[in-house]
Amino acid sequence: MEIRNPYLLFLGDAPDQLAAKTANGVRVWRPDWCIGQRRLPGCNADCAVPDLTIEEAAAAGARTMILGVANRGGFMPDSWIAEMVQAVSLGMDIASGLHTRITAIPELVEAAKAHGRSLHEVRQPTREFSVANGTRRSGKRLLTVGTDVSVGKMFTTLAIERELHARGLAASFRATGQTGIFIAGSGVSIDAVIADFISGAVEWLAPENEPEHWDVIEGQGSLFNVSYAGVTLGLIHGAQPDVLVMCHEAGRPHMRGMPHFPVIDIPTCVAACLEAARLTNPAVRCAGVSINTSRLDEAEGRAFCARIAGETGLVTVDPMRDGVAPLVDAVLRD
């Protein structure tokens, strides 16, 4: 799966901005790829790119229409189907991050076939993987890990890729979730892989490379989130990271959606991730900590980062407020 750009962002009738979170993430990180958005009556989301009809987007050169929006109740309205059929008829591929499978819509499948276009389901792995063998690969690898889900791992990973590029270094963002895949144009939705192949899929996703090339790999889940820890461990083993970056949300009251689980403290989480990572790369180190301080005001946020830096002895940044330059300094320090 290689998603061709530029993109038309399809927002449908998204009831609010949150429903279009994925599309908005693509626009933030790949503005040059997003030539417009398609909104239907009732849409209350806005990705701040020009509103285009399907015809206008096709004429402007859009090669893929991105469904980076939540549909209501897993139900696909006829109006959406008509738009997709029109898009493939005018030469666009469709890439969907929905749970509802677009490849189960007969008229869309038929239209795509007739026009030689692709339907990408980014939540579904498109190939079979091998089990991991743990053989060391050349090239450098960074993996983001976290105290929980949704703490800023994708944001941190992309910010690090951008900073490495700004310094003239070779680096590739490796996407492991749906938004990341739209942003990278390819990747593996790692939590949808068969359990036996988690780390094997990561070995495939971040293959052997030039000795000085950085793969910056998007982490998922947490070793301390009971729902997803298996995914996280397979990701750590498959990545063979030289460097970990720990991500955390300040002020989260408990593990997401689980009031019966307290959030793990950062030093314990760093130690556990390093211990796990040593199995495939004994030289792994943690370069620093990336804190999402959006729940706090600026003074509280700075105080929080300072406290974590003190507790861990690691560079600690809020990537939104401060950028990741100090983190990347620590990544590159041998």
Add this chain to the structure above:
Amino acid sequence: MEIRNPYLLFLGDAPDQLAAKTANGVRVWRPDWCIGQRRLPGCNADCAVPDLTIEEAAAAGARTMILGVANRGGFMPDSWIAEMVQAVSLGMDIASGLHTRITAIPELVEAAKAHGRSLHEVRQPTREFSVANGTRRSGKRLLTVGTDVSVGKMFTTLAIERELHARGLAASFRATGQTGIFIAGSGVSIDAVIADFISGAVEWLAPENEPEHWDVIEGQGSLFNVSYAGVTLGLIHGAQPDVLVMCHEAGRPHMRGMPHFPVIDIPTCVAACLEAARLTNPAVRCAGVSINTSRLDEAEGRAFCARIAGETGLVTVDPMRDGVAPLVDAVLRD
């Protein structure tokens, strides 16, 4: 999926005893369920039960024909298909542990439908699972863990179930792999579940139960096997074990199939498994160690167990030679 017994063991043209390892495991652990075996010309395996034709097995009351044998090269010979069609025609279900999908054989699917019989693919999960929530469940749980794959986890788990039953205690073996599923008559092939649902599937497999009931759960993989560690961690978290039993093969030269990975030492492996298990059950303890000493002679085997007992301070047995009574004593000691 509930596999109905008694069973007819289908051995086909298995070239040697190893190819019929699964069928043989079923015969060893569930002799009362195995009323016969069906062997074709060229079969060199023998499960030491009466040779029966399909007709004879049906007449004797066989309710499921078990394909617990490796077929050659993933190819399903016509002779096997004819036997399966005959079996369903005579009222048997088919339960297959093959990689080749029997539900992809049109004439078999048709015959099963015509006769109202089931085709079980035990390597494939038959339902959707939820993500784990880690909520504590009543009942007691034991999970076997190991230094590597194929070290005796299933054997140890089944031996513990048998010993608990012999002591008049309520206990259920919970199967997580194909041979175990044939032996239990149900279960989940945990390494075939979608990565997101590993621990959720285990929560389903070993549900809430009477306070004094023991679920004895078959472990898979190892936290130190890079190919499968994600499966193992999800299993540990989903099981919420009160008690772990560590399994190990004495004298294994390196991790199975991976000469570049040394076998982890037992104390380190015990500590890592306990640390992981504490996330969902802070009171977890390791009751003992089960050693497969088949590579050693008896004196060496005894010396090995004595050494491990000394190093770990834990009851250490060879379950084949000594049985698991001392282990179960340690399990039941509070």
